[in-house]
Amino acid sequence: MSEPRKLEVLRAIVEDYVHSREPVGSKALVERHHLGVSSATIRNDMAVLEEEGLIAAPHTSAGRIPTDKGYRLFVDRISQVKPLSAAERRAIHSLLEGPDDVDDILERTVRLLSQLTNQVAVVQYPHSNRALVRHVEFVLLAPKQVLVVLIADTGSVGQKVIDAGSDVSDEALMLLRSRFLGSIAATQMALLPQVLPSVVALCPPELRSLAQTLAQGLQSLSDTSREERILMAGTANLARSNVDFPLSIGPVLEALEEQVVMLRLLSDMGDDPRGVTVSIGRENPYDGLAEASVVATGYGSGAKVGILGPTRMDYPTTMAAVRAVARYLSRILGG
Amino acid sequence: MSEPRKLEVLRAIVEDYVHSREPVGSKALVERHHLGVSSATIRNDMAVLEEEGLIAAPHTSAGRIPTDKGYRLFVDRISQVKPLSAAERRAIHSLLEGPDDVDDILERTVRLLSQLTNQVAVVQYPHSNRALVRHVEFVLLAPKQVLVVLIADTGSVGQKVIDAGSDVSDEALMLLRSRFLGSIAATQMALLPQVLPSVVALCPPELRSLAQTLAQGLQSLSDTSREERILMAGTANLARSNVDFPLSIGPVLEALEEQVVMLRLLSDMGDDPRGVTVSIGRENPYDGLAEASVVATGYGSGAKVGILGPTRMDYPTTMAAVRAVARYLSRILGG
DNA sequence: GTTAGCACTTGGGCATGTTGAGTGCTAAGT
DNA sequence: ACTTAGCACTCAACATGCCCAAGTGCTAAC
Numbered sequence A, B: 001m002s003e004p005r006k007l008e009v010l011r012a013i014v015e016d017y018v019h020s021r022e023p024v025g026s027k028a029l030v031e032r033h034h035l036g037v038s039s040a041t042i043r044n045d046m047a048v049l050e051e052e053g054l055i056a057a058p059h060t061s062a063g064r065i066p067t068d069k070g071y072r073l074f075v076d077r078i079s080q081v082k083p084l085s086a087a088e089r090r091a092i093h094s095l096l097e098g099p100d101d102v103d104d105i106l107e108r109t110v111r112l113l114s115q116l117t118n119q120v121a122v123v124q125y126p127h128s129n130r131a132l133v134r135h136v137e138f139v140l141l142a143p144k145q146v147l148v149v150l151i152a153d154t155g156s157v158g159q160k161v162i163d164a165g166s167d168v169s170d171e172a173l174m175l176l177r178s179r180f181l182g183s184i185a186a187t188q189m190a191l192l193p194q195v196l197p198s199v200v201a202l203c204p205p206e207l208r209s210l211a212q213t214l215a216q217g218l219q220s221l222s223d224t225s226r227e228e229r230i231l232m233a234g235t236a237n238l239a240r241s242n243v244d245f246p247l248s249i250g251p252v253l254e255a256l257e258e259q260v261v262m263l264r265l266l267s268d269m270g271d272d273p274r275g276v277t278v279s280i281g282r283e284n285p286y287d288g289l290a291e292a293s294v295v296a297t298g299y300g301s302g303a304k305v306g307i308l309g310p311t312r313m314d315y316p317t318t319m320a321a322v323r324a325v326a327r328y329l330s331r332i333l334g335g
Numbered sequence C: 001g002t003t004a005g006c007a008c009t010t011g012g013g014c015a016t017g018t019t020g021a022g023t024g025c026t027a028a029g030t
Numbered sequence D: 001a002c003t004t005a006g007c008a009c010t011c012a013a014c015a016t017g018c019c020c021a022a023g024t025g026c027t028a029a030c
Helices: A003-020 A026-032 A039-051 A068-078 A086-096 A102-117 A170-184 A189-201 A205-227 A235-240 A249-257 A259-267 A315-333 B003-020 B026-032 B039-051 B068-078 B086-096 B102-117 B170-184 B189-201 B205-227 B235-240 B249-257 B259-267 B315-333
Strands: A120-124 A133-142 A145-152 A157-163 A230-233 A277-280 A292-299 A303-310 B120-124 B133-142 B145-152 B157-163 B230-233 B277-280 B292-299 B303-310
Touching: A003 A026, A003 A039, A003 A068, A026 A039, A068 A277, A068 A315, A086 A102, A086 A315, A102 A120, A102 A230, A102 A303, A102 A315, A120 A235, A120 A259, A133 A170, A133 B133, A133 B145, A145 A205, A145 B133, A145 B145, A157 A205, A157 B157, A170 A189, A170 A205, A189 A205, A230 A259, A235 A249, A235 B249, A249 A259, A249 B235, A259 A292, A259 A303, A292 A315, A303 A315, B003 B026, B003 B039, B003 B068, B026 B039, B068 B277, B068 B315, B086 B102, B086 B315, B102 B120, B102 B230, B102 B303, B102 B315, B120 B235, B120 B259, B133 B170, B145 B205, B157 B205, B170 B189, B170 B205, B189 B205, B230 B259, B235 B249, B249 B259, B259 B292, B259 B303, B292 B315, B303 B315
Parallel strands: none
Antiparallel strands: A120 A230, A120 A303, A133 A145, A145 A157, A277 A292, A292 A303, B120 B230, B120 B303, B133 B145, B145 B157, B277 B292, B292 B303
């Protein structure tokens, strides 16, 4: 049996199954695709594919459906990236318009991606490592509570309330503010851990403890606060595309609500900004996603965008959409 | 037939149905509740209840289930508020601990409420009308782009990128910042619309246009930005509590994703902070929620907290949980 | 290596029968 | 004027049996 045809058969099976949601048999296959051979030959090929664990039969006399492994091969070696339609391009383009507010852009991006793919779209807040410190503000909320605000030149604002331990005076805060601002303005966020200690060290002894606490606050804002948040949209698609429920949505919704889970999931995936990464079914580390696939890619300086949907999804189109959106996102945010 | 018993029968039906998820018949009713009469009598009563549109039979020889109208009567006149369990009280109490960061608190609140009720919990960002302006910051991101930051004494931070139209100098921004700050620091957010114009008027003519733009930005931050956002948690409960799917979750998820819909829904409900408001099934203005109920109440100075679940829910317990959470929230946020 | 043909398996659809929960009604009891 | 026992009736849910179509695997011929 010829190797190319075997792959061709697998491709046909995947495509038909994704389209029809029903196990596909040998006869239907030769009808819909003009492979130059008869159904009997296909049957032989399918037997081989089944032996190799690429497809499986739900019961004796039904057609075959792709396994996770089958999808994997399909994605890796067979599928061609589908070009986007003109309408889709236009939709993505319109993202370029409007205000440059990061939150706004992400919000619209995730919405767009979910509409484009009919799946749940997920986007991680962009990494701000390369962003520069633009402004620092300390605001006294209560005698012992200070609001620390860190503003980046990208327009992203981080905030955090910290407990100072003892009473804080407005004057002390003013002084520290100008000290910090003078030392770290226009430095990269990523460098804060190295710069901050020296600022603290230079403070008058009686303010050193407070300065230390504030520095910690700033530092935590620089790395954790934003990057560890995600935004999502399109959860309703889970219910829509699964009218007959091959994918039980309960566990999936749980996973989506646990930002920690999603973040791990995303960061475990490669982040080659040119190619998208696909994680299929049980390849996912999280059990609730055993029947789901994640298609994601990096954008900007390492954050992720992607979608989550049933294993039975149109990978070529989805991958194209994710990739295109990631590109535009990189361009807009100047990653 | 005695009026009190009729109500008693309705209550028994509602309680049993909520518990068992199955139509309840006359015989099962007399067995589980010691109403001092026979099943035949109950049957008569049920016929009356059906005539009045309070209960309905899914098909000829099945038990009855409550209608929206039945639930309504149950909620309004029959049900007793259930006290919370000790564990529940403890869980709510633990909300008091931890940092006073508004976002943090809301996040935890909504999580807690969804666990308490096993429903989808929703909370609206608190109204900041009575909050005072604590700080104002203008940050130049690009030659024509200014980031406007408004910080309240509650620790809430509003941000927005605005387009200045023409190039802006750092000096001009500094000047305007101190002008604005001097005029509006410690004034109520709600008063900004009245105060801001005079600040603009007092600016030097060449800066007036920029000042106007900035003032607009500040004002929009003071009212819209925060109050019109909602936070939710527990969407997975939709799938869990509906294994047999009397409630098709697709439309509900759609509604939940549309913040606008949820906001209208919440604000259309009464906001008596002592009592909770319930909107049952088709009473909801939104079609997708025809099989869902919303239990909500106000907290602080007018924002809402609540839950959304299937019409068939345990109203007394749910209402108790919502009310208790709203009280604590009011207390913490000092509404 | 491919194909036609064929026997075999099996889930799904359908028609039919049975069961049991539940009703509504009537007539008798208090 | 209520309440109740009794009974005939209805109907979803379940079960049973049957047939059919789709699909397979195998074999023998090309």
